[in-house]
Amino acid sequence: MTSPACGIEALADDAWLLRFGDTLDPALNHHVHAVAARIRAMAPHWLRDLVPAFASLGVFFDPSADPQRVRAELEAMMDAADVAQTAQRTGNTVEIPVVYGGEYGPDLESAADELGFSSSQLVARHTAGEYTVAMIGFAPGFPYLSGLDPALALPRLATPRARVAAGSVAIGGAQTGIYPRESPGGWRILGRTPLVLFDPQRDPPTLLQPGDRVRFIAIDAVAIDADGFAA
CATH class of the missing domain: 3.30.1360.40 (Gyrase A; domain 2)
Structure with missing residues (x-):
């Protein structure tokens, strides 16, 4: 080519x-x-x-x-x-554990209804994909992930939230991404990961690098209670 x-x-x-x-x-x-x-x-x-x-x-x-x-x-x-x-595949493959739905994914049910899926079908499709970190932007450590199933594309919220919790896994348009820290945001929140995406004391400070590949793994909230989520 x-x-x-x-x-x-x-x-x-x-x-x-x-x-x-x-x-x-x-x-x-x-x-x-x-x-x-x-x-x-x-x-x-x-x-x-x-x-x-x-x-x-x-x-x-x-x-x-x-x-x-x-x-x-x-x-x-x-x-x-x-x-x-x-032009061959470079970067690491990183698995991201995610608790989908409930208090961790407040938009899961409404997003599933809008797309014509059940909540479990939406989770299954989201976790079935392999994504690539196209770029880091918006906030330190925020990965814009390409490779979203076109059937899962969703418009952003008409009114962005004033607060999105750190670790929130979301869909915005034809991409999916992860909020590395608490911030305003208008993407549809499906779940949350306990992983820390940005730590200035870490080398490198960002968990994901451009070119890395990402897979989401659905987990139960009780499985990570010992670690907890960022408030």
Whole structure:
């Protein structure tokens, strides 16, 4: 398959943005992660950070480096014949335990009714998928997960909640995600995980990384009572 064209534009004085498109296409997002993996593997001396998004990649470099030289090196990397060979599955597979419904998933029943499923059918479909962390955004550690069954797509709430508990697993449009900390939010909440998605004292602080694969595992609330949930 031909690699998508890459445009390069300034993002900041010390960052270039590699833009591969403007759609929420899993294949395009996979290419973004493949390019990021290639740049990391080449480890140019000026590289400071890489920030993948759905169809673009932020490349942050040492401010003392010549921006035009960095751009030229990036263009050479994009032209290299073996970029496509990097486009293989990378990242870890992470299982996320989830208590669905009840106080942990206040939108499960209404979402199931709207979709024409029973609550158990909705849970079964949600846990059957394998998802990819397309990007981290909105809040530190919030994973936007691609791979949602199209039959589970749901519009966001007309009026967002002022408080969504940390660990809430939700659907927003054609994606699913996990709130890493308490915050406002308008996604449909199906359940909650006791896992901590963002801890600034952890290395790395985010549990999930762009390109990781995620599977949700339904568990009973009593199974995690000893650990408890974040209030």
